[in-house]
Amino acid sequence: MQTVFERPKTLINQPFRYCPGCNHGLAQRLIAEVIDELDIADKTIGVGPVGCSVYIYECLDVDFVMGAHGRAPATATGIKRALPGRMVFSYQGDGDIAAIGTAEIVHCAVRGECISAFFINNATFGMTGGQMAPTTILDQRTTTSPRGRKQDEAGFPFKLGEMLAVAEGSAYIARVALTKPQLIKKAKQAIKRAFLTQQAGLGFSLVEILSPCPTNWALPPLEAVQWLEKNIIPIYPLGEIKVKEGVPDAR
Amino acid sequence: MKKILMKGNDAVAEAAIQAGCDLYFGYPITPQTEISEYLSLRMPEEGKVFFQAESEIASIYMVYGAAAAGKRVMTSSSGPGISLKQEGISYLASAELPAVIVNMSRGGPGLGNIQPSQSDYFQAVKGGGHGDYKVIVLGPSTVQELVDLTYLAFYLADKYRNPVIILGDGMLGQMMEPVVFNKPDFPPLPAKDWAITGKDGRERQYILCFDLDPRGLEQFNNKIFKKYQKIEQEEIRYEVFGEDKPEMLLVGYGTVARILKSVVREAKDLGIRLALLRPITLYPFPSAIIQKLAQQAGRVFDVEMNMGQMVEDVKLAVNGAVPVHFYGRSGGMIPSVEDTLKRIRDILGK
Amino acid sequence: MHVETMVAGFGGQGILFLGRVLATAGMIDGYHVSWFPSYGPEMRGGTANCVVIISDQEIGSTISDHPNVCIVMNEPSLRRYAPTVRPGGLLVVNSSLITQKYHDSKIQILEVPGNDIAGDEIGDPRTLNMVILGALIGYHSTVKEESIRQALEEILQGKKSKLIDINMKAFTAGKNSILRKVTE
Numbered sequence: 110m111q112t113v114f115e116r117p118k119t120l121i122n123q124p125f126r127y128c129p130g131c132n133h134g135l136a137q138r139l140i141a142e143v144i145d146e147l148d149i150a151d152k153t154i155g156v157g158p159v160g161c162s163v164y165i166y167e168c169l170d171v172d173f174v175m176g177a178h179g180r181a182p183a184t185a186t187g188i189k190r191a192l193p194g195r196m197v198f199s200y201q202g203d204g205d206i207a208a209i210g211t212a213e214i215v216h217c218a219v220r221g222e223c224i225s226a227f228f229i230n231n232a233t234f235g236m237t238g239g240q241m242a243p244t245t246i247l248d249q250r251t252t253t254s255p256r257g258r259k260q261d262e263a264g265f266p267f268k269l270g271e272m273l274a275v276a277e278g279s280a281y282i283a284r285v286a287l288t289k290p291q292l293i294k295k296a297k298q299a300i301k302r303a304f305l306t307q308q309a310g311l312g313f314s315l316v317e318i319l320s321p322c323p324t325n326w327a328l329p330p331l332e333a334v335q336w337l338e339k340n341i342i343p344i345y346p347l348g349e350i351k352v353k354e355g356v357p358d359a360r
Numbered sequence: 361m362k363k364i365l366m367k368g369n370d371a372v373a374e375a376a377i378q379a380g381c382d383l384y385f386g387y388p389i390t391p392q393t394e395i396s397e398y399l400s401l402r403m404p405e406e407g408k409v410f411f412q413a414e415s416e417i418a419s420i421y422m423v424y425g426a427a428a429a430g431k432r433v434m435t436s437s438s439g440p441g442i443s444l445k446q447e448g449i450s451y452l453a454s455a456e457l458p459a460v461i462v463n464m465s466r467g468g469p470g471l472g473n474i475q476p477s478q479s480d481y482f483q484a485v486k487g488g489g490h491g492d493y494k495v496i497v498l499g500p501s502t503v504q505e506l507v508d509l510t511y512l513a514f515y516l517a518d519k520y521r522n523p524v525i526i527l528g529d530g531m532l533g534q535m536m537e538p539v540v541f542n543k544p545d546f547p548p549l550p551a552k553d554w555a556i557t558g559k560d561g562r563e564r565q566y567i568l569c570f571d572l573d574p575r576g577l578e579q580f581n582n583k584i585f586k587k588y589q590k591i592e593q594e595e596i597r598y599e600v601f602g603e604d605k606p607e608m609l610l611v612g613y614g615t616v617a618r619i620l621k622s623v624v625r626e627a628k629d630l631g632i633r634l635a636l637l638r639p640i641t642l643y644p645f646p647s648a649i650i651q652k653l654a655q656q657a658g659r660v661f662d663v664e665m666n667m668g669q670m671v672e673d674v675k676l677a678v679n680g681a682v683p684v685h686f687y688g689r690s691g692g693m694i695p696s697v698e699d700t701l702k703r704i705r706d707i708l709g710k
Numbered sequence: 711m712h713v714e715t716m717v718a719g720f721g722g723q724g725i726l727f728l729g730r731v732l733a734t735a736g737m738i739d740g741y742h743v744s745w746f747p748s749y750g751p752e753m754r755g756g757t758a759n760c761v762v763i764i765s766d767q768e769i770g771s772t773i774s775d776h777p778n779v780c781i782v783m784n785e786p787s788l789r790r791y792a793p794t795v796r797p798g799g800l801l802v803v804n805s806s807l808i809t810q811k812y813h814d815s816k817i818q819i820l821e822v823p824g825n826d827i828a829g830d831e832i833g834d835p836r837t838l839n840m841v842i843l844g845a846l847i848g849y850h851s852t853v854k855e856e857s858i859r860q861a862l863e864e865i866l867q868g869k870k871s872k873l874i875d876i877n878m879k880a881f882t883a884g885k886n887s888i889l890r891k892v893t894e
Contacts, residue, residue: 365743
């Protein structure tokens with residue numbers, strides 16, 4: 110009999126802690142699949158954030174350093190400078206990477222730091238209970254924008270990927286979603302290209318993964334997916350935002 | 361070994377290299393920037409890493425990452441920059457990561473100024489960041505001691521898996537004095553088998569800075585406080601200077617202790633018997649010896665370049681047994697021998 | 711021995727270098743020494759000063775409220791530091807730039823036309839600091855002359871070593887100007 114589907118070796122065999130309909134589990138599974146395919150589990154070091162993404166260290170069978178809110182890119186830089194031959198990635202939510210940790214991620218991109226950042230954008234602070242994030246879209250209701258985000262008060266949604274693409278040091282930047290099988294396939298390719306970019310020493314790579322947050326959006330999982338497709342994707346268009354010459358193909 | 365005339369900041373930097381510092385992460389701020397400048401030149405010569413971060417915050421988390429990877433790591437700053445690093449220092453203590461942090465402190469609060477000060481004493485010894493933790497704090501008094509305590513700082517950091525602060529000031533950083541580089545042979549340290557280096561065949565490892573279960577976190581805090589207890593038993597260092605049977609015990613550290621040595625000598629010429637207790641480790645604090653000498657002298661005079669910080673620890677040590685007087689200059693002012701002696705004479709009525 | 715020397719002037723007059731040479735020479739002679747600069751926020755054009763202490767005992771304070779020796783290279787420094795000189799002490803005045811006459815019967819005052827000697831005799835105005843140091847040591851030999859040369863060799867290494875000779879030449883010219891004055 111031929112095995113057509115199995116748990117990636119790098120994904121630890123235990124239930125995820127995430128809410129039903131959250132995409133963290135799927136995103137982490139894809140990272141695990143890519144680590145297996147590239148056969149880099151032995152030399153990969155993950156850096157954790159603060160927020161729902163924090164549980165990643167329980168899920169992936171690689172070495173991890175857990176750090177402070179927003180500072181994962183700096184911690185990853187310290188590790189990469191200490192151990193230049195290792196594959197180092199950060200895994201961060203939007204509160205972490207696009208609010209408090211903006212300076213660290215921008216400077217990683219500017220320097221062309223050879224790390225990969227995986228950014229789960231669910232347009233809200235998840236773990237603290239659904240407050241407004243810089244990525245919250247206009248009119249989106251959160252616990253700190255109960256009347257919806259208003260531009261004259263709280264400005265505009267933060268398009269981190271586009272901003273980092275401007276930096277000369279960034280080599281590969283993509284935005285993906287996990288709402289359909291073909292999008293999941295593309296997301297995995299993007300994650301793979303990010304690791305390959307790092308492996309080739311081409312510079313900084315980032316994959317922004319749009320994810321629903323049914324609990325904080327107060328929607329059933331399926332409706333959350335539909336809401337994301339209808340409202341979030343138009344603000345945060347999918348695709349490869351920057352591919353520097355020489356970035357290896359995922360296939 | 362040849363004596364060379366060297367600036368305090370340069371001397372710390374050179375000592376760090378000799379102590380086996382693998383990576384340094386800095387950010388410019390007066391009066392300690394020469395440490396960065398020196399290391400930017402010398403670290404690459406030694407095949408080591410110098411890196412100027414985008415902020416004090418980033419630099420302490422780069423330290424955190426590199427320390428987690430099992431390397432010897434240092435950062436340095438002054439006043440406001442050290443404030444920015446405090447969150448990271450709390451994380452280092454929580455993750456039990458060794459690191460050396462140099463503070464060539466300056467006048468505060470706020471931007472303050474760039475002149476020498478000891479106003480970061482509380483911040484250093486009471487744990488300037490959040491949570492229950494301690495940092496080993498060394499208080500050098502000469503450029504030579506900056507060198508010797510830098511060697512020691514790297515050793516203690518690794519020995520206890522704890523951050524160590526070298527608490528200097530602008531005067532120590534900027535002044536030149538003759539130094540000899542003579543690295544002692546420290547006892548061997550255990551291998552850093554906890555380091556995060558990639559699995560490479562072994563089981564995976566991780567470094568955490570949290571425990572969401574309160575029972576677990578309390579257990580962890582008990583564990584690190586047992587470690588601090590051991591530090592308090594084994595690592596106290598101090599110097600006693602001056603006369604036997606003094607009429608008054610002076611207490612001061614760092615730059616102030618230098619001035620107090622001059623005071624002790626000048627007082628002797630006037631027929632006043634003084635002794636100085638100079639804490640070298642500010643945490644762990646030499647409470648027992650202060651208590652003993654204070655009782656013998658019957659009177660304590662604590663001098664600092666701040667509004668009165670270490671004096672609280674001195675009072676705790678003395679525990680009300682004898683009077684504790686205080687003289688402080690702040691804002692970057694340095695107490696003079698003349699003024700200090702005048703105050704002592706007033707107290708003694710001589 | 712315990713000599714506290716204040717060196718003060720404009721940034722760019724080689725104040726800190728002069729102090730460093732003096733302190734290094736003191737160290738070579740086997741004394742305890744310290745060198746402490748003023749360090750201000752301005753990079754250029756401000757005032758500069760440093761205190762060098764040479765002593766046969768461990769040095770306490772590295773600052774000096776009442777120096778035994780005070781070198782002033784410009785008028786603002788004269789106004790600020792000349793009154794602080796300890797009674798019985800020595801004030802060295804760069805008379806090329808300081809036209810004002812300073813009087814204090816409790817101290818000795820040595821006038822050295824530093825810029826003139828550096829410019830006319832040495833042909834390099836940048837050697838002003840060593841001319842002044844030469845005058846000081848010629849008058850008041852805190853450190854040995856050969857230690858000055860050794861100090862220069864220690865400080866001016868590599869490419870800079872070619873500057874040792876001109877610095878020594880300036881030092882000697884400064885010293886000779888004082889010897890001439892004393893003989894006169």
